[in-house]
Amino acid sequence: MKRQRKVNQLGISIVNFFEDYLPNLRGMSPHTIYSYRDSIVILLRYMSSKYNRGVESLELADLKAGNIEQFLQHLETERRNSIATRNVRLSAIHTLARFLSGQHPEQVGNWQAIIAIPFKRGVRQIPTEYLDAENIKALLEAIEQHSNNVCRDYALFALLFNTGGRVQEILDLRLQDIRFTAPHQVRLHGKGSKIRNCPIWPSTAKLLEDLVTSLATDDVNTPVFMNQQGKPLTRFGVRYLLRKYAQIAGATTLATNKLPHPHSLRHSTAVHLLKAGVDYATISQWLGHASLTTTMRYARADLDLKRQALSLVFPEILAAQPPASHRLSEDNNLTTWLKRL
Structure with a gap:
């Protein structure tokens, strides 16, 4: 008879961290918890490789400050992660260490040493990647001509351009979140469980109405965007579709001349709103930014805006x-x- 492996303190602590501490005591959103999960998974895999043991065999004692510092170095050198990504991973580890300091105070010195590991400065300013009107048109035309599911894909990307919503906000859209009659709008569930209403063009509302009709359901909680298996479309699915149509259309971002990624569609909406003369406060509310400072970055993104400003001085x-x-x-x-x- 095979003996069942006993769950150790590290396993118990990580389960409590994700199932109770983060969602209940800290009230973190599912998206933040997913980000923390990814960071801890990468850390555990690194530790497993370092000690040549399975993840299930790792102990609390393996989470030493020195090992964490080596892990952060591994992120930059081996995984080629940016300083910003490195700091995101460290933030999750800091939160875990604070939790463990309350659960296992006998090792508080080690947890404090981990918490004391500083964030790295010198984050390079990455150019804002966005598409101009010509590339947006080419992308939508590629969907019309080459998509196996034109109704869904055209509505998806038209809505992304129209609202400037985050990809997950659009994928979380349910039938009950759409207003098909004037004034047309959608209800987006953003970061920190914040909800905002975003206006949409009548043409976008018609695309969504046609898509919802094809779903043939009366359940208002049904996701609007589904994959071929009848399951909700994922962020990875959107990335795949965008890359596919961008390659067909030859659409590239202005700043880096690279294929667009899903978040560059959000940047595109922001820059075009700004060029149309919409004020920063309105754009900030439109995009669901927590701070106006975040919106101000788009003023640095477009060369035409700089030329226009220069001509006025x-x-x-x-x-x-x-x-x-x-x-x-x-x-x-x-x-x-x-x-x-």
Whole structure:
């Protein structure tokens, strides 16, 4: 008879961390818990490889501050993670260490050493990736011509462009969240369990209505976007579809000239709203940003906006010829000219 392996303290603590501490005591959203889960899974796999033992054989004593520091170095060197991603993983580990300090106070010195590991500074400013109007049109035309499920895919990407919603917000959409009559709108469930209503074009409402009709259901809790197996479409499914149609259309982002990722559709909506003259506060509410500072990043993203701003700053004065004494000529050599500036 095979003896059943006993669950150790690390396993018990991790289960309590995810099933009770994060959702109940900390009140974290499912999306944040999923992010923490991914971070802890990567950590456990690294520790398993380091000690050449199965994950189920790891102990609390293996979670040493030195091992955590080596893990963070592994993220940057082996996995090629950015500093921002490294800090996200460390944030999850800090939260776990704080939880363990209450569950196992006999090792509080180790948990404090882990909590004391600092976040890394020097996060590089990544250019905002977005699509211009021409690339958006090409992408939607590719869906019309090459999709096996035109009704779903066209409605999906039209809604992403229309609302600027996060991919998961759109995928969480239920039949009861759509208003098909004027004023047309959808109800999005955002970060931190925040709910916001977002207006949509009549054409987008018609696309959604056609899609809902094809679902042939009266259950208002039915997800709007389903895969071929009749299950809710996932973020990975959206990424696959976007990459597929972008390759067909030859659509690339302006900042990096790369294929767009799902979040670049959200950036596209924000930049086009800004170029249309919509104020920052409205865009912030539209996108569900927690801070206006987040919205301000889009002002740095578009070169046309910078050119427009430049043309408004003393255009007549700056267009005038410089004084004669400040002109460089044959009789006015470079050294003399520099001294007169």
